[in-house]
Amino acid sequence: MAHRIAVIAGDGIGTEVMPEGIRALEVAAKRFKIDLAFTTFEFGSCDYYLEHGKMLPDDWFDQLKDFDALFYGAVGWPDKVPDHISLWGSLLQFRRQFDQYINLRPCKLMPGIKSPLAGREPGDIDFYVVRENTEGEYSSVGGKMFEGTEREIVLQETVMSRVGVDRVLKYAFDLAQTRPRKKLTSATKSNGISITMPYWDERVAEMAKHYPEIAVDKFHIDILTANFVLHPDWFDVVVGSNLFGDILSDLGPACTGTIGIAPSANINPEGKFPSLFEPVHGSAPDIAGKGIANPIGQIWSGAMMLEHLGYKEAADAMVTAIEEVLSEGSRQVLTRDVGGQGSTVSLGQAIAERI
């Protein structure tokens, strides 16, 4: 039985890196005898919005819900559509409606990639950020009063539910359980954000009782971002709310020098709905159309997708291929962001060949 993959390339460099993601997946599928069937969708881009006045057709949910996974490029083009419209109209809809309540991102020093941190070597940094992906600070509850006057007030609610908090914590503890160091760090801000964040802390303490083998600590988000820079080797699995997880899962890859190539998974762990796999980078309008975008984030996201579908060996082969091509450091092959003079296609081809 084929695994049905819905492909949405989105905007900007999303449309350029997607073909390389698919190329790599097709090669891996062939080698490991995996049956993948790709179906491409045009919606979920700003151009679609300009034509239809919405980011997605009304029946998007039914069109996509029976796929085994969504393979996603990047969305957003602020000159065409304001970000909060394009994002809330697409990516954030998928995360919510498909209840992809886990956002998972590896932060890993890769061979051949220069970390901006002094004196760190591959092996020194290797952790996951687990982000709550459906509630918290990203709510749509709120509004304005006294609009347009001096007395104008704008309110927005942060919403945490026990169900929402506990399930992401459980996922993070379970993940920590599978790792050699068995360490979990919780991001909080209970000293300043005095209602929701103490609640988050309470639930962490409660969940920790069920995982006596896991070493648990917590940091306020301000000093935690500082520690990502000062002591990235401290971390193993880091769990945070929607906003804190968002911040940490950009900062983490920045510290490993991989922000342009890091992958991410938006997971519905129960498999009731399709999970979504996308690079961390955005649509990068500034370099779009030049053929110089680095496709590794898309390819690595493809590897996370294969792992999610149960093909760990194939996923590892894809990551190894990425590491090898990076290690070799051929200037002809690599894109500019990683010190080469190559193109999206030259780098994508090299990785595909290696797989």
Next chain:
Amino acid sequence: MAHRIAVIAGDGIGTEVMPEGIRALEVAAKRFKIDLAFTTFEFGSCDYYLEHGKMLPDDWFDQLKDFDALFYGAVGWPDKVPDHISLWGSLLQFRRQFDQYINLRPCKLMPGIKSPLAGREPGDIDFYVVRENTEGEYSSVGGKMFEGTEREIVLQETVMSRVGVDRVLKYAFDLAQTRPRKKLTSATKSNGISITMPYWDERVAEMAKHYPEIAVDKFHIDILTANFVLHPDWFDVVVGSNLFGDILSDLGPACTGTIGIAPSANINPEGKFPSLFEPVHGSAPDIAGKGIANPIGQIWSGAMMLEHLGYKEAADAMVTAIEEVLSEGSRQVLTRDVGGQGSTVSLGQAIAERI
């Protein structure tokens, strides 16, 4: 006429670094013929709380309101009093009741201090974070429903007012105006936090119209934290909401290696109420009582206080003294965190002598 300074040392290492802050200020005052009168208060510490059941006496506002400035150590000792109680009961009260709506922190590479970032030299990084300090994400509006059940829900409101947003933006634009590069960066997250943050962006755009000479840009907070690590040289004045400013003003000093020694000012620009000057570091229960805490944050905060009181030359002399003692790098003098074997007192004395 003497400037009346209220001294609140607080908890932990706050009580150890405060005497060094005062020593340095007294020397500077003598040299520059400034009349400072210090009055010490015992309240605002966790020990006070354990005795009185509250962090501050009921009449704290009247006791403090006529001082010219508050010189503050550090507060918090989670094993004695939960952070959200100790902080909301003291520091956050001062910030709000004295309408200290600006939190200002320099992020500067200092000679002799090792930055965790590769290849950065003193001069490369030199910017300010301006943080909104009274509203935003640090609200006390919200609560729980269905408490203790599976349906438990916790809500907390982020509150932005036009008055509150505009005044911090104005301060930041005015500050940018005084700097050679005239650059202002706004921290946002309008692609995810879809009500308050687009409003913040709107007000920035509006304010920018009055400052045509200032180059304005904005980044979402996730990629902005990444850029602090990747491109700290891009920044000049960075302005953010209460939470975003909090994060950036820890991350910035972490990137310059100065998190243990950075100062901060909580300012009521109109001078209607006293402003408050405190080191960025906390009370550090883990090293309290050992006499090894670095007093530079407290001394540097004292310099910011003198500058605020109108003594720029004296303030500069204090910062220069800090830089000289750091450059010399005497192991006998410096504390452990900056590579020495000295004590709080040895380092404080050396700086005082240099002033």
